[in-house]
Amino acid sequence: MSLPRADALFRLHLVVGVALSIGCALMPAGLGHDALYTVISFGCVAMLAVGIRRHRPTAARGWWLVTAGVGVWACADLVWAVYTWILHISPFPSPADALYLTSYVIIAAGFWSFVRSRSGEGDREGFTDAAIFTVGSVLLSWVVLMRPGLEAAGDSTVARVLAAAYPMGDVLMLALLVRLLTTTGARSTAFRWLVAGNTLLLAADCAYQYTTTTGTYSGGIITLPWLLAYVSFAAAALHPSMRHLTDGGDEGQDAHFTRGRLIALTVASLVAPGTLLLQLALGLHLDAWAVALSSVVLFLLVVWRMSGLLQRLDAQASALADLARTDALTGLPNRRTTDAELERMQTRARGEGLPLCVAVLDLDRFKAFNDTFGHQAGDRLLVAAAAAWRETVQTARAGVGAGRAVMLGRWGGEEFVLLLLGHDLSAAVTLADAMRLSTPAGQTFSAGVACWDGLESAAEVFSRADAALYAAKSSGRNQIHPADPIAAPDSSAAPILVAEDRSAPGPAGP
Structure with missing residues (x-):
């Protein structure tokens, strides 16, 4: 199968670009080297524009x-080459310095635009x-670049400003690179090449700054x-992704705290004490103030990070608790919650002397409704x-x-439970009947209502309400049936168990 045109151009660019780059790096310093360097740099800027269009x-x-940022960087390279190999002068500072520093800001702005589009404003983590x-x-x-650069710059204000500005530009680029890596969204091929471009630019820039601080740069x-x-x-712009x-x-994807991220954050947090220990061990100049200030800031950031994790864990625990208590379909309290609430209401009713009623509701002919619609x-x-x-x-x-409470929960299937604390049997029947009249879509339900006698268990009072429900079903449906009061046990009578098929249709309702 032939490659799409975009993929063919992408691969051709990689092959030619990498080959020319290696050849250029192996060439001796001189006009020919910088001419090829300029061709490669501006050619890549053109390919960026082609990919976008x-x-x-x-x-x-x-x-x-x-x-634009990469183009400004290429212009700075060209200006430096013209000064060096054509004009044979090395002004300091030169227009190339202004262009280099400007390119940092423009490229960082581009990465910030990517960050905002991928994560928005609320990604605290x-x-x-x-x-x-x-x-x-x-x-x-x-420690490695700025302070040595400032010391090498001597008393020249311009030189000292540039010695600090270039490393700070690299820090800005690195900050936006790391921020991009912490965003949500797919790590596509274009994403990886974009990250690679920034990383290589930083590596080369830091190597150059370190070389000029400790010796002489020779390409x-x-x-x-x-x-x-x-x-x-x-390559990032040329790839279709x-x-x-x-x-x-996806929402919440950024909250996934991987082991890799934990290790990376641990290493970053240990940079300050590690730097101080290394300087002490090697007898180097101690950057005490820099280490102390960075340690304080890192400590506060880690505390802030942990507080965010705790808040997220609390929110997730609360959501899980809601899921455990709530019926997923209707949003009503589920059977487990209803059972627990009935026991709590029994305790309150016993302690405060309040009546407690339980109503069991069942939609009429729900199985037939499902089969039809x-x-x-x-x-x-x-x-x-x-x-x-x-x-x-x-x-x-x-x-x-005051002191009264009403709770509606889903028991399961088409069956619901209504708990009424502080309501007598008559009030409970009245409320259940009002609910029956509000049933939508022309549907009806039957219900049984039992009043707790103050002694029976939660299962026993529910059983009486359930029996009353089936009495309502047997009497024609679409009605509320009060349960009979609990009868005293009769030891001379053997219990009679009646098994009923709840799914079987009963007599037609009114």
Whole structure:
């Protein structure tokens, strides 16, 4: 099968770009080297633009910003080459410095656009993780690049500003790279090449700054990561997956705290004490203030991160508790919750001397309804009936006095339970009948109501209400049937067990 045109261009770009980059890095420093370098860099900028125009991403702003930033970086390289090999001068600072520093900001802005599109504004965990990595990186940059650069710059204000500005530009790029890595959304091919471009750019830049601080830069292999960074950025834009790079992931995906992220955060948090221990062990200059300040900031960020995790765990625990207590279809309390609430109401009724009634409701001919209209229609009926009955119960609850309580729950299938604390049998029957009249879709239900005698168990009072329900069914349905008072046990009579098929249709209702 032939490759799509976009994939063919993507692969051709990688083959040619990598080959030219390796060849350029192996060339001796000189005009020919920098000419090929310029061809590669501006060619990759052109490929970035081609990829954006070809694939038309859903959010093109970030891609155009990255293209502009890489283009400004390429212009800075060209300016430096012109000064070095054509004009044979090395002004300091030069326009190339201004272009390099500007490119940091533009590329970082492009990455920030990607971050906002993929995660929005509410990703507290991702922001905190990126901040932890950034603080650790600032400390390392200070120890390895900034402070040595400031010392080497001497008393020149411009040189000292540039010695600090370049490492800070790298820190800004790294911060946005880490923030992008903590976003939700798919890690597509375009995403990985974009990350690779930023990483290679940072690696080459830091290697260059370290080389100029400790010795003399002479080109060579250090130029290869820069060239491959150009190739990687262009490869990201040329791949078809770039059009969906800014699509966010599933809600809550960013909350998945992997072991890898935990290890990375642990390492970042240990940068400050590790730096101090290493300096002490090697007898190096101690950056006490930098280590102390970064340690404080890292500690506060870790505490903030842990508080976010605890809040999320609390929210998840609360959601799980709600799921365990609630019927998923109707949103009413489920059977487990209803059982527990009945026992609590019994305790209150006994202690406060209040009446307690239990009503068991069952939709009439629900099996026939399902068989006729389908189970989805049956589910819709259950949801609508639960909503209508809940509204009736809430109206009744608003009118009851202090110490009274009403709760409607789903027992299972088409069967529901109504618990009424502080209601006598007559009031309970009245409320159940009001609910019966509010049943939607022209449907009806039958119910049995039992008043607790103060001694029987929860199972026993429910059993009497259930028996009254079947008496209502046998009497024609669509009615409320009060349960008979509990009878004294008769030891001379043997119990009679009657098995009934609840699914079998009874006599026609009125």
